[in-house]
Amino acid sequence: MQQYYVDYTVNSKTVVFNKEQQHHLCRVLRVKENDQVYVVDESNTKYLVSLHLEDTVYGEILESVPLQSELPVRTYIAQGLIKGDRWDYFIQKSVEFGASDIIPLQMKRNVVKVEKDNEKKLQRWSKIALEAAEQSKRDIRPQVHPVMNLKELVQLPCDLKLIAYEKETDSVELSTLLKGEYSSVLLVVGPEGGFDPQEVEYLVENGFKCVGLGRRILRAESASLYFLSALSYEKELKG
Numbered sequence: 001m002q003q004y005y006v007d008y009t010v011n012s013k014t015v016v017f018n019k020e021q022q023h024h025l026c027r028v029l030r031v032k033e034n035d036q037v038y039v040v041d042e043s044n045t046k047y048l049v050s051l052h053l054e055d056t057v058y059g060e061i062l063e064s065v066p067l068q069s070e071l072p073v074r075t076y077i078a079q080g081l082i083k084g085d086r087w088d089y090f091i092q093k094s095v096e097f098g099a100s101d102i103i104p105l106q107m108k109r110n111v112v113k114v115e116k117d118n119e120k121k122l123q124r125w126s127k128i129a130l131e132a133a134e135q136s137k138r139d140i141r142p143q144v145h146p147v148m149n150l151k152e153l154v155q156l157p158c159d160l161k162l163i164a165y166e167k168e169t170d171s172v173e174l175s176t177l178l179k180g181e182y183s184s185v186l187l188v189v190g191p192e193g194g195f196d197p198q199e200v201e202y203l204v205e206n207g208f209k210c211v212g213l214g215r216r217i218l219r220a221e222s223a224s225l226y227f228l229s230a231l232s233y234e235k236e237l238k239g
């Protein structure tokens, strides 16, 4: 069933679609009276909606429905900025693999520099995330945050805070940590040039744990996917 995200919190029985969505409903899908779609609002609540055709198409809320396509834990991926279309690929795939929050990170070895208040880039990244959410039928709309630095990142109130670190360190077994009890997890991944040791030290001092992601060196944009797959296996597939 088709799903639409609306940019407001539904607080009545009626759902209003934007111009693009109306065009898609009427001209592309050619919906008929009482056809049904899902709608997810700004508060990430999902509704079953019946469509009504007058001069425009609008929706009538039938009921709210449980979220079916989300990981059972809120999953933040903080990624040192990556060059070019590999950054777009990272956003798209992290959404497909279940991330709820994507945090572009200023790090010492970043090749790419993006100012924190770069509205234009944030809008483009958010559009990539929204399209990936629609394609993968995510129940919620994953959020791309404005660029953060490590000082801001360590303030995030996550239960489990991990550093994807490939160097031999006293890293804790990822599988052991994923088995634990937590309602939110944050993974930090370095850019192409990796972490500066002082960054790892700072994160460890702020409660982060180093974890390995297998025996091979992964590209930055692959690391979060390895982690999200392991998390999905642990939380969704293993039973």
Ligand code: SAM
Pocket (backbone or CB within 6 Å): 163, 164, 165, 166, 188, 189, 190, 191, 192, 193, 194, 195, 211, 212, 213, 214, 215, 216, 217, 218, 219, 220, 223
């Ligand atoms: N140090 C890497 C090298 O020797 O080529 C460069 C960094 S790697 C391309 C980008 C990031 O992916 C790393 O900073 C780390 O966060 C993550 N990463 C890659 N392979 C990993 C592994 N086997 N275990 C944990 N993290 C890994």
